[in-house]
Amino acid sequence: NAGVTQTPKFQVLKTGQSMTLQCAQDMNHEYMSWYRQDPGMGLRLIHYSVGAGITDQGEVPNGYNVSRSTTEDFPLRLLSAAPSQTSVYFCASSYDRTLSSGNTIYFGEGSWLTVV
Amino acid sequence: DAKTTQPTSMDCAEGRAANLPCNHSTISGNEYVYWYRQIHSQGPQYIIHGLKNNETNEMASLIITEDRKSSTLILPHATLRDTAVYYCIVRVYGGANNLFFGTGTRLTVIP
Numbered sequence: 001n002a003g004v005t006q007t008p009k010f011q012v013l014k015t016g017q018s019m020t021l022q023c024a025q026d027m028n029h030e031y032m033s034w035y036r037q038d039p040g041m042g043l044r045l046i047h048y049s050v051g052a053g054i055t056d057q058g059e060v061p062n063g064y065n066v067s068r069s070t071t072e073d074f075p076l077r078l079l080s081a082a083p084s085q086t087s088v089y090f091c092a093s094s095y096d097r098t099l100s101s102g103n104t105i106y107f108g109e110g111s112w113l114t115v116v
Numbered sequence: 117d118a119k120t121t122q123p124t125s126m127d128c129a130e131g132r133a134a135n136l137p138c139n140h141s142t143i144s145g146n147e148y149v150y151w152y153r154q155i156h157s158q159g160p161q162y163i164i165h166g167l168k169n170n171e172t173n174e175m176a177s178l179i180i181t182e183d184r185k186s187s188t189l190i191l192p193h194a195t196l197r198d199t200a201v202y203y204c205i206v207r208v209y210g211g212a213n214n215l216f217f218g219t220g221t222r223l224t225v226i227p
Binding site: 004031033035037040041042043044045048050058059088090092094096097098099100103104105106107108109110 | 148157158159160161162203207208209210211212213214215216217218219220
C-alpha cells in the first residue's frame, strides 16, 4: 500500500512549455483532488474528481486540465506554463465522495514546480 | 463553508500543552470542525475533528464551545516534532470532500 504517489517531485519548466504532474493512489479511493500552495499561504483547490470519468473545478482551475480515466490515476496538466504557476502541488484522495464524519483525506508528498 | 480565524503564530515550550484557538462564529449546524497540520512543506496531516462534543485521540484533544463559535486544539505535551502550521477548517457534512485552507497558525515548539 503506497498511499498517494506523486511524480515528479521536482520540475523546472520554461514559460510556454506543457507538462503533466502524475498522481496515483492504490487505496481504491473514489475522491481525488489537486491543490497548489504558494509561499506563506494555505493550499488552494485546483480540480477534483468524485469518480472515474467525473471531474470538476475548484478555486483556481485556470491554466490546468485534469482527467480521470481510471480510479487510480488523476493527472494534472499544465497547458502552457507561466511563472505564476510556480508552486508546490499536492494531490489528495479519500474513500468517500462527500464528507462523512470519520472521513480522512490523504495527501501526497508534493511536487515542486518552477516556471522560468 | 464557514470562515475561520486563527492567530498567525504561537510559541510553546517543549513538554507543555499547546493550546491553539480557532474562531468560527458563522458555523452552521451541519458543519464539522476539522484540524490539520503541515510540517515543513509536507502534505497536510489530519489531526482530529468534531461536531459539538469534545473529542480526544492519540494526537490531540479538541474542545468546542457550547455555542460552537470557537474551538481549541490541545496538544497535551508538545514536542519539537509538533512544530508545524496548524489549520482549522469547517466542513459541511455531506458536502463535497474539498478543503478550504486559510493561512493557519504557525506553532513553534521551543526547547
